[in-house]
Amino acid sequence: MKLSTFLILLLLITGISCSVSENAEARNSDTYRNLLKNKTYTIKYVDITPEPRITNKDKIHMYGKNSMDTSQSSFLLNSQTESVAVADGNNRYEEIKCGDFTQCRLQIGTDQYTFVKYFNGKKVDIYGNKKGSITADNINELAYKMQGASYGSSQMTRYLNALLPNDEKSMDMPSFRYVGSGWLDNGLNYEDYKSDAQGIFEAVRYYFNGYNMVKIAAVQYWTNASGIMEGNKTIIKINEFSPTPDQSYLQVPQGVKVNAKKK
Amino acid sequence: MKMKIVALALTLSTLAANVYAEQPQATELRNILQSGTYYVEYELNYAKKILAVQDNRRMDYTVYKKDNSFAAMGLSLINPFLAIGSLFMTNEQKTPTTYYEAGKFYQFEGKKKAVMATWDQLNNPNLDPMEGWGSVKYKLALPEELAVLAPEDMFSERLSGSSIPVYVESGKEILDKKEFTYDKYSAGIKSKTGKILFNKDYYFYYDKGELKYIYTRMNDGTGIDIILQKMEIKKITQELPENILKIPKGCKVYAAGIGDMNDLLDKPVLIEEY
Structure with a gap:
């Protein structure tokens, strides 16, 4: 065998083995990706950075679209929110707590309940269709198909959906790809993902303590129509991300009257 | 005998075409x-x-x-x-x-x-x-239901990744104890990789030649087959009050x-x- 042929073969083999090891390399995020795909998890986290304002006059309610968007609530602006997301198959629960208010969405099978927990200074009251009463509603399957599963806040929803593969994502959803990983001086390791969107730079870093996801940090920047660069950052502190659904969240709160779905 | 069968088949297929063609x-x-x-x-x-x-x-x-x-x-x-x-x-x-x-x-x-x-x-x-x-x-x-018949409407929007709905089939269906003739139109909504995430189906229900209802259904082929919304048509005309x-x-x-x-x-x- 000629030397040049040998070198070409060597390069090819090295290339193939590198590409195989790249594809086959297990990452910490794989575990979490599987939990999300299998819909079995308990996630508790704090949105350190408030959601960005959508307009300069955002004074409207905290009733969101498919996700539990709080970005249009002026009284929630500049406040950290604490959230919980639990799933056990088709039973799901999400809440976002800010101050005395906790916005909640509970899904049991094909029924969905939306309600608010309000701490009145002495005890927590639950308001669904009225105080102490909740009513089943249809699940917005179309929204889930078009915008992906919801994991509490829209920021968390965006960056957990970023871990999921593109074949289940609608054209409306952002697409992210793995770009690298490493270790930090403080002992944490990380994985970086970057958005493929045109006209905007968006990158997200998932931080792990050992194998446990403990933080998500993301940045977006773009040039607006006036040529001025604008940006936005997101920091989410994860207190718990476990594979065990906390069943206590997947039940109707005690003492609350449940009304059947309207025909 | 053979000719009779062919004739019968042709007659039946013509009848079927009459019943099961777009209204x-x-x-x-x-x-x-x-x-x-x-x-x-x-x-x-x-x-x-x-x-x-x-x-x-x-x-x-x-x-x-x-x-x-x-x-x-x-x-x-x-x-x-x-x-x-x-x-x-x-x-x-x-x-x-x-x-x-x-x-x-x-x-x-x-x-x-x-x-x-x-x-x-x-x-x-x-x-x-x-x-x-x-x-x-x-x-x-x-x-969007009526835009199935007028896809170029200046303000009407389809879901991202959606094709223009096309006629699929017609048939009969009983709604609330009354029989209607329906035309079905369907649009596939694709994922980022081109996979069909789900189909959006529009059922146009006619009674005595008049459009009465349009039901929009979502079908993902894996168990989700639900009615997204029901539209009741009161009037469609070119005469403006x-x-x-x-x-x-x-x-x-x-x-x-x-x-x-x-x-x-x-x-x-x-x-x-x-």
């Missing part, structure tokens, strides 16, 4: 909705809607029905500012809701007051979100606030008077 009324409706001059009246979800279109002008009349199934009602008990005010309002039917003419969008607050924004102002971040400018085109659009596209007499039109000094001082600027 002839679909062509009439297509002609009306693509003509640029029409009046449609329908009920959908929580609203009764009228859309009148002529000479690139269009007027929408929306009357909301009351509904108390939302948690927002609970929110309103805590704090009235949390209620979704406009969603629960009932309107007088003859009061227009939204109007479009020559690049200008009008939103009415009763018959005597309207606020106007131009097309290029609709994305202005200083617009008051309570005024609902983000959904003004949606209000003026031919609803008198003054249906006219801004009410005495109506004062103010410019939408976009963060200028008048807006900050809450002093709307009068720009048109009818």
Whole structure:
């Protein structure tokens, strides 16, 4: 065998083995990706950075679209929110707590309940269709198909959906790809993902303590129509991300009257 | 004998074609909705809607029905500012809701007051979100169900990744103990990788040649097959009622606030008077 042929073969083999090891390399995020795909998890986290304002006059309610968007609530602006997301198959629960208010969405099978927990200074009251009463509603399957599963806040929803593969994502959803990983001086390791969107730079870093996801940090920047660069950052502190659904969240709160779905 | 069988088969196939072809009324409706001059009246979800279109002008009349199934009602008990005010309002039917003419969008607050924004102002971040400018085109659009027959409607939008719905089949179905003939149209909604995420199917139900209902279904082929919404058709015609596209007499039109000094001082600027 000629030397040049040998070198070409060597390069090819090295290339193939590198590409195989790249594809086959297990990452910490794989575990979490599987939990999300299998819909079995308990996630508790704090949105350190408030959601960005959508307009300069955002004074409207905290009733969101498919996700539990709080970005249009002026009284929630500049406040950290604490959230919980639990799933056990088709039973799901999400809440976002800010101050005395906790916005909640509970899904049991094909029924969905939306309600608010309000701490009145002495005890927590639950308001669904009225105080102490909740009513089943249809699940917005179309929204889930078009915008992906919801994991509490829209920021968390965006960056957990970023871990999921593109074949289940609608054209409306952002697409992210793995770009690298490493270790930090403080002992944490990380994985970086970057958005493929045109006209905007968006990158997200998932931080792990050992194998446990403990933080998500993301940045977006773009040039607006006036040529001025604008940006936005997101920091989410994860207190718990476990594979065990906390069943206590997947039940109707005690003492609350449940009304059947309207025909 | 062989000839008889062939003849029978041909007869049956002709009959089947007659029963299971798109209803002839679909062509009439297509002609009306693509003509640029029409009046449609329908009920959908929580609203009764009228859309009148002529000479690139269009007027929408929306009357909301009351509904108390939302948690927002609970929110309103805590704090009235949390209620979704406009969603629960009932309107007088003859009061227009939204109007479009020559690049200008009008939103009415009763018959005597309207606020106007131009097309290029609709994305202005200083617009008051309570005024609902983000959904003004949606209000003026031919609803997606009817846009199946007029896909080029100027304000109608399809889901991202959706193809134009195409005719699939026809048949008979009983709804609430009554038999209807239906035409089915379908559009596939694709994922980022080109995989069909789900199909959106539109069932047009006809009774004695008249379109009565349109049901929109979502089918993902893996178990989710649900009705997304039911539309009841009240009227589709090319004859417009008198003054249906006219801004009410005495109506004062103010410019939408976009963060200028008048807006900050809450002093709307009068720009048109009818």
